[in-house]
Amino acid sequence: xxxxxxxxxxxxxxxxxxxxxxxxxxxxxxxxxxxxxxxxxxxxxxxxxxxxxxxxxxxxxxxxxxxxxxxxxxxxxxxxxxxxxxxxxxxxxxxxxxxxxxxxxxxxxxxxxxxxxxxxxxxxxxxxxxxxxxxxxxxxxxxxxxxxxxxxxxxxxxxxxxxxxxxxxxxxxxxxxxxxxxxxxxxxxxxxxxxxxxxxxxxxxxxxxxxxxxxxxxxxxxxxxxxxxxxxxxxxxxxxxxxxxxxxxxxxxxxxxxxxxxxxxxxxxxxxxxxxxxxxxxxxxx
Amino acid sequence: xxxxxxxxxxxxxxxxxxxxxxxxxxxxxxxxxxxxxxxxxxxxxxxxxxxxxxxxxxxxxxxxxxxxxxxxxxxxxxxxxxxxxxxxxxxxxxxxxxxxxxxxxxxxxxxxxxxxxxxxxxxxxxxxxxxxxxxxxxxxxxxxxxxxxxxxxxxxxxxxxxxxxxxxxxxxxxxxxxxxxxxxxxxxxxxxxxxxxxxxxxxxxxxxxxxxxxxxxxxxxxxxxxxxxxxxxxxxxxxxxxxxxxxxxxxxxxxxxxxxxxxxxxxxxxxxxxxxxxxxxxxxxxxxxxxxxxxxxxxxxxxxxxxxxxxxxxxxxxxxxxxxxxxxxxxxxxxxxxxxxxxxxxxxxxxxxxxxxxxxxxxxxxxxxxxxxxxxxxxxxxxxxxxxxxxxxxxxxxxxxxxxxxxxxxxxxxxxxxxxxxxxxxxxxxxxxxxxxxxxxxxxxxxxxxxxxxxxxxxxxxxxxxxxxxxxxxxxxxxxxxxxxxxxxxxxxxxxxxxxxxxxxxxxxxxxxxxxxxxxxxxxxxxxxxxxxxxxxxxxxxxxxxxxxxxxxxxxxxxxxxxxxxxxxxxxxxxxxxxxxxxxxxxxxxxxxxxxxxxxxx
Numbered sequence: 001x002x003x004x005x006x007x008x009x010x011x012x013x014x015x016x017x018x019x020x021x022x023x024x025x026x027x028x029x030x031x032x033x034x035x036x037x038x039x040x041x042x043x044x045x046x047x048x049x050x051x052x053x054x055x056x057x058x059x060x061x062x063x064x065x066x067x068x069x070x071x072x073x074x075x076x077x078x079x080x081x082x083x084x085x086x087x088x089x090x091x092x093x094x095x096x097x098x099x100x101x102x103x104x105x106x107x108x109x110x111x112x113x114x115x116x117x118x119x120x121x122x123x124x125x126x127x128x129x130x131x132x133x134x135x136x137x138x139x140x141x142x143x144x145x146x147x148x149x150x151x152x153x154x155x156x157x158x159x160x161x162x163x164x165x166x167x168x169x170x171x172x173x174x175x176x177x178x179x180x181x182x183x184x185x186x187x188x189x190x191x192x193x194x195x196x197x198x199x200x201x202x203x204x205x206x207x208x209x210x211x212x213x214x215x216x217x218x219x220x221x222x223x224x225x226x227x228x229x230x231x232x233x234x235x236x237x238x239x240x241x242x243x244x245x246x247x248x249x250x251x252x253x254x255x256x257x258x259x260x261x262x263x264x265x266x267x268x269x270x271x272x273x274x275x276x277x278x279x280x281x282x283x284x285x286x
Numbered sequence: 287x288x289x290x291x292x293x294x295x296x297x298x299x300x301x302x303x304x305x306x307x308x309x310x311x312x313x314x315x316x317x318x319x320x321x322x323x324x325x326x327x328x329x330x331x332x333x334x335x336x337x338x339x340x341x342x343x344x345x346x347x348x349x350x351x352x353x354x355x356x357x358x359x360x361x362x363x364x365x366x367x368x369x370x371x372x373x374x375x376x377x378x379x380x381x382x383x384x385x386x387x388x389x390x391x392x393x394x395x396x397x398x399x400x401x402x403x404x405x406x407x408x409x410x411x412x413x414x415x416x417x418x419x420x421x422x423x424x425x426x427x428x429x430x431x432x433x434x435x436x437x438x439x440x441x442x443x444x445x446x447x448x449x450x451x452x453x454x455x456x457x458x459x460x461x462x463x464x465x466x467x468x469x470x471x472x473x474x475x476x477x478x479x480x481x482x483x484x485x486x487x488x489x490x491x492x493x494x495x496x497x498x499x500x501x502x503x504x505x506x507x508x509x510x511x512x513x514x515x516x517x518x519x520x521x522x523x524x525x526x527x528x529x530x531x532x533x534x535x536x537x538x539x540x541x542x543x544x545x546x547x548x549x550x551x552x553x554x555x556x557x558x559x560x561x562x563x564x565x566x567x568x569x570x571x572x573x574x575x576x577x578x579x580x581x582x583x584x585x586x587x588x589x590x591x592x593x594x595x596x597x598x599x600x601x602x603x604x605x606x607x608x609x610x611x612x613x614x615x616x617x618x619x620x621x622x623x624x625x626x627x628x629x630x631x632x633x634x635x636x637x638x639x640x641x642x643x644x645x646x647x648x649x650x651x652x653x654x655x656x657x658x659x660x661x662x663x664x665x666x667x668x669x670x671x672x673x674x675x676x677x678x679x680x681x682x683x684x685x686x687x688x689x690x691x692x693x694x695x696x697x698x699x700x701x702x703x704x705x706x707x708x709x710x711x712x713x714x715x716x717x718x719x720x721x722x723x724x725x726x727x728x729x730x731x732x733x734x735x736x737x738x739x740x741x742x743x744x745x746x747x748x749x750x751x752x753x754x755x756x757x758x759x760x761x762x763x764x765x766x767x768x769x770x771x772x773x774x775x776x777x778x779x780x781x782x783x784x785x786x787x788x789x790x791x792x793x794x795x796x797x798x799x800x801x802x803x804x805x806x807x808x809x810x811x812x813x814x815x816x817x818x819x820x821x822x823x824x825x826x827x828x829x830x831x832x833x834x835x836x837x838x839x840x841x842x843x844x845x846x847x848x849x850x851x852x853x854x855x856x857x858x859x860x861x862x863x864x865x866x867x868x869x870x871x872x873x874x875x876x877x878x879x880x881x882x883x884x885x886x887x888x
Contacts, residue, residue: 034417085597093416096360097553097596100420104546104589112582214542218425225418256436259429267410267422274413 006247008136012205014243015143016042019198020220021227021235022146023191029167029230030187031087035099037078039217040106041071041192043210045199046121047114050208053122060124067200068193075192078102079185107213116210121203135204142201146194147236163187167230219246222266228276311482314561315474318344322467326460334463335531340571341466342527347548347567348473348560349520352513354549355557356486358493359411359510363423365545366430367518370403371396371525372449372535377440379450389450389530396526397519404518405511412507427545434537446536449529466527473520476752478560480516483751483758484737484744484765489513490558490727491738498725498798501687502805503713503742512748543585547571550588553595556604558729565603611785621796622777623826625833630771631803635838639665639700639808641717646685646695655681656692657864665808665840668831670851670872672844673861674885679844680722682861683811686842687719688712699808713742718802719811724794728787732778735786735797736769739804743768772800776830791818799830809840816847828854848886852876860885 023038048070052063082098125134153160165173166183174180198220199212206212223242227234242262249258269277309316325337346368353359375396378387387395410422434441441447451457456465480486491499492506499506529535551570555562574584595602641663648656656678663669671679684690686697688709697705699715712719718739727735743765746758773779776796781789786797795815802810812831816824824847832854835841845851851858852872859869860881867885868878875881 093360094596096417096420098593100362101589101593105586108586108589214428218421218428221421256432259432263425263429270410270418271413
């Protein structure tokens with residue numbers, strides 16, 4: 001029972017981290033910029049679900065689609081307000097501050113208009129809870145579908161290839177006449193949707209809680225940083241490993257130990273290999 | 287002390303202002319002393335508590351300002367150090383781990399813990415990119431709160447723990463206010479001193495022109511770690527004071543909102559300023575207190591302010607207060623170097639020295655940018671390095687100055703091999719350089735930019751600089767005089783106090799030369815110094831370079847202006863496709879058939 005519980009919890013939480021990591025990656029690929037909003041928007045996935053379905057009594061499907069739509073809108077707002085204006089001076093790293101500002105505003109608005117406490121999330125599928133409950137497999141399913149969807153998008157659609165081109169070489173892509181700004185906005189919308197999907201799918205596991213914002217922000221970034229920026233495979237493997245490790249450590253040594261251990265591993269690995277375990281070498285400076 | 291040797295924050299040089307230099311330099315200290323000292327005369331006890339809060343926050347922010355505002359490191363989670371300081375001081379004073387410890391001692395130990403954790407929190411900044419570092423400080427602040435909640439025997443967990451209580455005369459609200467005010471004044475004074483020292487200038491250089499900072503010998507990790515220790519100590523101290531002010535602390539007291547307040551106070555104030563962040567801290571602390579409905583919205587407002595500042599006024603309050611740089615500059619400025627003044631900047635070099643490169647090979651991926659090049663520079667000579675675009679000239683220069691480690695070959699000076707030493711070691715070997723695109727700190731004054739070049743000349747330690755001890759004053763006086771001499775030499779002395787980003791491109795080239803001369807180089811590497819200069823200016827530049835070499839400095843000149851090369855070079859090497867095509871006297875090169883075909887044209 002114990003092993004099953006650790007594995008199902010670990011994989012489920014890990015899938016949520018992986019999804020947030022993928023959201024980071026999608027934004028990074030399109031703009032060479034990380035955004036602090038990934039975790040906060042993920043937190044909103046749970047909050048929107050709780051508001052739309054539990055409080056307002058919408059059908060699950062409608063609530064889910066509306067949540068996705070709101071996530072996309074938030075992504076677009078982030079791109080227009082906090083990313084596009086500062087891309088010109090990338091070397092000043094202003095995006096760190098502007099996206100942090102948006103994330104803080106999201107957190108504060110949620111605290112004021114929703115709640116500062118964790119709120120239960122509705123059952124998504126009306127079946128009896130079991131050992132391997134939907135709260136465990138929903139995040140995993142969401143993660144698998146997202147990875148497959150992105151894979152399909154980039155291999156079999158024109159727009160997906162355009163995304164790849166932008167990620168590979170921004171200038172060349174623009175020279176070829178690709179609508180770089182539009183595609184960037186689209187990928188921020190996509191990233192917003194992936195983030196809220198993570199929060200929605202994990203609603204029954206993590207609840208609709210303000211505190212999820214910073215947690216998802218950090219633990220979603222860890223697999224990206226360790227796995228190498230832009231690599232979705234790294235994000236998924238890293239995310240699942242992180243989730244399993246946390247649950248194991250949680251059970252045997254307590255939550256503090258696992259937080260401290262993750263933090264130390266994160267810093268030590270990055271100090272030894274700043275480009276991540278699977279990353280590429282750095283660029284020229286002079 | 288005289289006005290001349292007073293430190294000038296933000297760098298007014300000898301430019302005349304209507305205020306004495308010391309007044310301007312220590313204006314933040316004076317302002318704080320006058321307003322803070324007179325507060326009990328015009329404010330009630332409610333004011334007093336808010337003002338105490340401002341002082342406590344400012345103790346932390348003044349240190350963090352060096353990290354964020356000067357060094358440009360985005361440490362957004364600094365509340366973690368406040369938390370650590372608060373719990374250390376409280377736990378010690380309450381006798382949770384040891385027998386009860388007097389409040390003063392507890393504060394000192396809290397500062398020491400703060401320093402250690404500031405160091406640890408800063409470690410990732412040495413290698414990680416900005417977003418990563420911001421993220422790690424964020425992670426640290428979450429973890430510290432979790433530990434405070436869980437470690438009940440020491441921190442009291444969610445129930446909390448009483449803060450240390452001060453002995454008389456600081457045990458009353460006004461008494462404690464004066465205690466924090468004095469500490470805040472000392473912190474302001476110390477950070478003003480650091481800002482005006484070579485450490486402060488180096489921090490800004492690392493932030494805005496990292497590559498140039500390395501070229502003049504600034505060792506970034508050492509510098510940053512010193513500042514993280516200092517800033518951590520102040521944060522730990524502020525934590526102890528915060529615990530006393532709150533009189534009882536729980537993990538809830540250390541929300542991330544506080545971190546945001548500290549961070550945004552600095553950004554609102556403006557980078558590289560002390561007065562600005564001081565005002566920022568005061569405004570952000572006071573504002574929500576006087577508008578009760580705002581309290582709930584304060585973090586939202588801070589975040590909104592952050593966004594507005596980043597997008598609209600990246601310079602912050604300091605920029606709005608910078609009246610000196612609003613005065614229009616003379617439009618028709620001409621650069622007239624005075625080579626005859628070289629004696630004041632460069633010692634006459636008697637000893638001959640040789641810089642020898644052998645068999646340098648450097649490939650980027652499959653491209654062999656440099657493919658087995660030999661090059662020998664001698665002091666007292668101008669050596670021209672020419673060739674078509676992409677022939678490996680700048681790459682060679684970067685190998686000499688240590689930005690690239692060649693895959694094969696060696697760089698030796700009089701037999702000392704430093705092929706694989708980092709770029710920051712080159713200034714110690716008396717090798718200086720300029721850059722193809724000038725690497726200038728735009729927000730600093732011209733003379734501060736030049737003084738950066740003399741960083742290795744400074745003897746005073748960080749502590750001496752912080753306390754403005756005699757050795758630091760001597761350092762500063764010497765550096766300022768030398769920089770002024772170098773500026774006069776290149777003909778820019780009249781704009782010494784002007785912000786460097788207001789200069790014309792051609793002027794920046796000469797600022798770079800002045801900065802390089804501050805190293806008193808045995809070898810000076812110039813990367814296309816004539817690009818963008820007028821014909822007259824090129825001619826004067828040529829005379830200057832020639833004069834520099836006659837003082838005993840070896841000059842390596844990478845250039846496209848053939849006239850300049852053949853006028854002043856004693857020896858010319860031609861590169862083509864990463865290999866030496868020809869090397870010899872200017873006359874020999876000029877008549878070399880292959881060189882004419884490959885590069886010079888008929």
